[in-house]
Amino acid sequence: MSDNIATLAQLLDAAGTTWRVFDIGRRVQKIDKATFADIESTTIPYPYPLAQHALLAIQFWDPKASSEPYVWFLKMPLDEQSKLVAASRDHFANMVLEAIGTSLTGAEGEQSKLDNNPYVFTPNANKRAAFNARIKVELRQSASQYYEHAQLYLSGKLGWQDWQSVAVQGLADFAARIDHQDNEALLCQAWSQLPAQVRQPLAAQLENSELGTEAAQTLLTSINQAIQHQDKALLIDALRAISSARAVGLVEQALGQVMNSDYGQDADICQVIAGRLWAYLEAPQTLAQFLEHCCRIDTEQPLFASIFADLVAIPMLRPHVLAILRSEQRSDALSRAIGGLFSS
Incomplete structure (x- = not known):
């Protein structure tokens, strides 16, 4: 990079843009x-690592123009301590400078020069919809x-079976505006009536929203x-949907109910807990359980190894996971599972 530009933040500032950053890996x-x-300077590790990467959405725009904002979706590698690999960040920034210089908000076609960039990725449909709504x-x-239309459907006035007309983007907008108008009340009234074809994509959007107490109690x-x-699909x-709710006590209660049920040893449920409710595993007793x-859990794929690797990379959990080592x-079963991590 140039002498005056050492970080992505400096690159965006040098271009005269207004910008903001989102994690879109675990949730938006x-x-x-x-x-x-602090992340760019490697003073701190990336707080929300996913498969040893930081999945970022950087939105920027020219404050003097009325054009729509630009977005970079970036998948940046992290080291074994979940810190940003500065060399990869520098590589991306240099590619930007070589392709379009510091005129980041210039002609639309200039951005297409970054399409084959190794750090640019396309989020899945749910994450794109959630980000657009946010x-x-x-x-x-x-x-x-x-x-x-999504609001109208969730009011029940169209009939619950008329779900084919409901767009994922509409559900994302509803989730992002859960505290607007009567949306939370609509959710509470509709949730138990929803067919799985709507409930599942709605849940994928609600996991990005801080639901209030009423919605958390319903969930x-x-x-x-x-x-x-024994309705596993509904449980997932x-x-x-409840994972990001503001009512921390209700989420803790929900997690406890699941962990103490037969579903506590279900592979799919454990993956949901690790992927969405990781913050509630910080308590040593809960993490150990x-x-x-x-x-x-006996699966064809090594579930324990993948979940262990996922959790130990999360900065807030890492010391607690290492303490269990x-x-x-710990039980003999857990000791054997941990030993298996180091035997290959």
């Missing part, structure tokens, strides 16, 4: 500029054309019913 969540500066809220723009009830009636959807469950209180 904003990263403030001070934290991003950005419109951030910029105080109107929701997509699909929003009102907790749904989780208990799913356990009672309700767990995903979770890993004890994981090591007893040294614990003398």
